[in-house]
Structure formats: C-alpha cells, structure tokens
Amino acid sequence: MQVTIDGRAQHFRTVAFAPTRNEVRLIEQRLLPHEFKVIGTHDFRETARAIRDMVVRGAGAIGATAAYGLAQGALAFRGHHLPRFEAHLTCVFETLRDARPTAVDPVNAMLEVRRKMQAATTVADQQALALTAAEEFADEAVAHCRALGEVGVSLIREGMRVLTHCNAGWLAFVDIGSATAPLYAAHQQGRAFHVYCDETRPRSQGATLTAWELAQQGLAHQVIADNAAGLLFSRGQIDLVIVGSDRTLGRSGEVANKIGTYTKAVLAKRHGVPFYVAIPLSTLDWNLPDGAAIPLEERDAAEVLGAWGLTQSGQREYVRVANPSSGAYNPGFDVTPPELITGIITPAGIFRPQDLWQNRSLLGG
C-alpha cells in the first residue's frame, strides 16, 4: 500500500525480497506508528529472529517472510552436492518454523516453496526455483487479499460506520490485508464511511497499526477504547463489524481471533448488526473438530500491566500502569461460535460459517 514519507507517496509491501543482495526486506512494525522504517535481513537466522522478535507479525506476513527466508537460505548455499543442500534446507526450514511455533502459515508457505523446488534436479536450478516460488507465494497472497476486497466491497455502503478489531490490515499480510481489504476497495471506489478502530489492549494493534494504516490511506477513522463499543452499539452508531481471524475451523465454523473479538460478536448479535470475518483460504483449518481443540496462547502479564508508547521527550518506552504488586492473566485469543457470525468473506465468496464444510472443495479444503 501507499505510505507517505516526507510528503511523497511510495508503495511498499510488508514483506519483500531483494535478490541481488539476498535480502529479505521488512517493515519494522515494532517502531510503528511512531517511525516508518524498512529493515533488511541478510541471513535466514536473522530472518527467523525478525519473526520471533515480531519485527514482522500477522499470519500472512510471517508466512511470506518464511517463504522468502527459505529461498534466502537456499540461495546462500555454496556448492553442488544435492544431499548436503537438502540437509542445509532442513536446517533452514526448522529454524524459520521454530521462530513462532504456534503459527501454521510459515510451515504451509515453506512446504509450498519446497514442493516447487522438487521440479529441478541440480542445486543451482533448485536455488532459482526457490526464489521464483517464494515470489509466487507472495504474489498469490496479495491476489487473495485483493479478491477478498472485491468480494467484500459491496458490504460497505455510503455513510456506514464500521467497527474493526486488532490489525487484520496490510501490515498483517504481504499487502492489502483481510478485514481491511473491503474497506480499501470501497475507499478506492470513492465511497465515504467511518471506521472505529478498537484500541485492542493489551498490545494495542488497533490504535497503533490499524489507525496508522487507515491514516496513510486517508480513511476517516477514530480509535475507541475496547470498552466503548457497547455504548456505540446500544446507540445505533455501528452498522457493520469486520474482523480477521487467526484460525477458522472448516468443520465447526468457529473463528479464533484476537482476544476481545468474541465480545464484539456478542454485542453485534444483541443489536442486530452484521458481523463478518474476512480470511484468505490459508486461515481455514479443516482438521480440528471444534474450538475447544484450538490451543489458545497465554501471553506475558507485562502486556496487560503496562503499555508501550512515546514519552514527551520522544523516547519509545514501556510504562508500568498497574499496581506493582498485582499480577495479570493475559490470554491472547478467543473463539467466536458460528451463530454469532453473519458471514465469512473469502476470496471465493461469502459463506455462512455453518456452510464452510459443504463448500470445502471451493475453499481449498
């Protein structure tokens, strides 16, 4: 998407690759919204660290980063000995996979690249294919998000007030995003509407990343405290909710997403407001039987007990907000049942969550 730097609009992807330098290029998301910076990693171990340390985050974005990281590792190999190359690749694969062990996207992305590499029989040819396959993976991810926008754009009508939660925007993918895709498509068509960004404590991705994205693209928006949505619903000030998902179960229609999503779905149902989940096909899980089987990450209490921000003097710093002797409980995700979800927006169309399973052939299942 476009980013305006010193008054000049430039186009960036969240994740890219510079083959001449064997460099993975990443937007340094930990500095946003206060500083925009693209960093380069020059070794697959450095790329794995960037995933682990959340320089790059978001299911789609870390998938593409892992795909590029695998190509980067392949290209760095010197020699012609295929078994040794294979052993090296296994090490690269495992290093990148273990950077975020609960995520499924990096694994799927790297398996896809390795599958395509099999078409060649020499190290050099496999190296060339690795690069092509990683680029294809990223391009296809962008095409999926663009398709999500085309499918979902008709939901966004003139004058609407749309609520979104967390960041399912272009920073969470290679480009365009999932929940944001219909918003960007409608904005490009000249439709005027207003977006409420849930702050999304404890990591505040709504206030930092989504608000930054929307501001860069010129979409009208306001940040609200996570507590405020209830009042807005009760006063009829929200017309539509769109969120992303970290894992959507094809069998049960349940949606795992950032903590707080379920609450918004309950409120939307009570007030008769449509609640949509936008996902690329890679987010669909056809194996798990139901939401109880989804492992829900419990995160560091420090996230709840304080906040990261910019001090008066311009330093990025963590401040402790809560009582120093108190602890916190910090679950990262919750699960929304299908009866609270109006529709799942996919590149292949909009489906009721209960209908995903019967349409699995359309949905890559």
Place this chain on the structure above:
Amino acid sequence: MQVTIDGRAQHFRTVAFAPTRNEVRLIEQRLLPHEFKVIGTHDFRETARAIRDMVVRGAGAIGATAAYGLAQGALAFRGHHLPRFEAHLTCVFETLRDARPTAVDPVNAMLEVRRKMQAATTVADQQALALTAAEEFADEAVAHCRALGEVGVSLIREGMRVLTHCNAGWLAFVDIGSATAPLYAAHQQGRAFHVYCDETRPRSQGATLTAWELAQQGLAHQVIADNAAGLLFSRGQIDLVIVGSDRTLGRSGEVANKIGTYTKAVLAKRHGVPFYVAIPLSTLDWNLPDGAAIPLEERDAAEVLGAWGLTQSGQREYVRVANPSSGAYNPGFDVTPPELITGIITPAGIFRPQDLWQNRSLLGG
C-alpha cells in the same frame, strides 16, 4: 481501610478532616498505585481544585470532600455578621459545586450540611455545626458502605471467581467502597475467592486503584484486559459480577456506570452469570424518567490515545500509544438496562432493578 507503609499497617479514610488546622486531608489518588501520599488542603478553593484536578475522585469521596470543604470555608470566616457569613457560604458552596459540574453527590452533601447549620442562629454556632455536620456526613457514608457489605456478603461464596469493573472501592468513597464492600466483608470472614479486575481503559482505574486496594487488603486478584472477560465467561471462569454505579434510575431501573459496564452485563446475561450493582442510597436518582435522559460525559481523546505509567527510570509519565495523526472518541459512561441486572445491592437490602420504584420509601426516594 488498612494501608501498609514501610511494613506497618495503618488505617486511612480516603477523605478526612483535621479541625485544629482547618485542613481537609485527601489520599492523592493521581499518584496511586505507585506512591501513597496524603495531602492537606487549607482553603476551600484549594479543596475545590483538588476535586477538579482529581486528587480525589469517585462519587462518595467527592461528596464527603465537598461537605468538609464547606465546613472548612465556614470555619475560615472571621466576624459575627450573619448576612455576610451567608454570602460567604454561598460563594464556598458554588466554588465546590462547580469543581465537577456533572456530579450530584457534592451538591447533596453540602445541602445536608447547610440544612443542619440552620439550627443555630449565630455565626460561631453555625461554624461549630458545620464541622459536626460534615463529620456526621462522612461517618454516615461509611456506615452505608458497611451496610452494603453486610447485605452483599452472602453472595460471595468460597472459591468463587468474581469480576469487577473500574474502581467502586474505598478510594471512591470515604471508606470500604460499594462494589468492594461485600468482597471485603467476605474476606474478613475468612472466605477465599478470586477477583478479576478489568483494567478499565482508558483511565485504567481497575489496574491502578482497584488492584492496589485489593493488594493492600490481601485479596487474591489478577488484572485482565477489558477484552479478556469474554473468553473467561465463555469458559465458565467467572461466577459473579459486582460493579458500582454513578447514577441508578429509581424509575426505570437503569444503571449508568463507567464505560464498559454494559458490555460485561451483556456477556454475563449470555452466560447465565449473576450481575449485581452495589450502591449507597445517594446514587439513586428518582427524577429522571430513563437512561436516554442521563447526560453522558465525553472525555479528552488523549486518555484513549495514550497511557499514564511509571517509566523504567521511575518517572510518572504519559506515553502516546496510538498513531499520532489519529483521533479518538472517548465516552466516559454507558447505561445498562434492568433486564441485564440480577440485583441492586443497597444498604436497605437487595432489590431487582424493576422493583426500586415500588420500594422507594425504603430507599430514601
């Protein structure tokens, strides 16, 4: 309540008066939870500033502060001329009232003190009565909170997990608190239970004030992000909700309270968890017809866009969290309808919100 300072437990009220120095003594709540400090104001204008600048906050606490402030203003008068004394008192009254123009407690508290002063006919006697009346007001407020605890204590059973929102604790009253009163009473009876404190963004009163209070009294508790309650409800990890109220309508049974309260009530209803509101009688409004008539304060966007906390170097500082070019919408309160409320805990007993009106003679209406 007890506060442990340098290992020694001492008893403090949120608001007190030192007659020999004509000094209103207040816990400086803006420094909590990072520093415990009692400050003194020596002039009614200084007392009004302490209310305005939120050194002291919470309906019950600012009511008692205004009562003491009126006595302080009365005692500072020099002379015997009654009409001049009356004119001076009017100025004191208006100064204290205008410190928080939307609050009703300071007005009611000061009217009560003035009413009792009418029993005397000289300036000196009225001054003495002002002091007595203010002390009586504060003592009665404490007695009401203690009665709340006795009424509500049976709701707190061994092993329960109780959710509370914002701070309706002793820091919001003269002592004991409203929502916390049953918790403190059950704790004193030796019952073991666990309290989840909603962080309560944007001002984080749950993470700062309630968590500090509970820690001081030794109650088991954890802070959670406002977003996390939905997951806890859906997993059956919350057995009871108790919150306070800023205004409860005797006619309609609606409850105005800190933003986010309505959302918790909706979740509690969906999951069949009892939802109680604990209030002293002064919180009841017998005039307004319904919630639409309650003026809901819209507060400074900066509260949503950042956070106050302690930096690594120990400075209390505001950090900007959100995207710098984004704005925020920051409503301070919401309204919960009676059908979501299991009961209103009052010093006179527990009532269904729909039954308040028919019991108004019991409830001071």
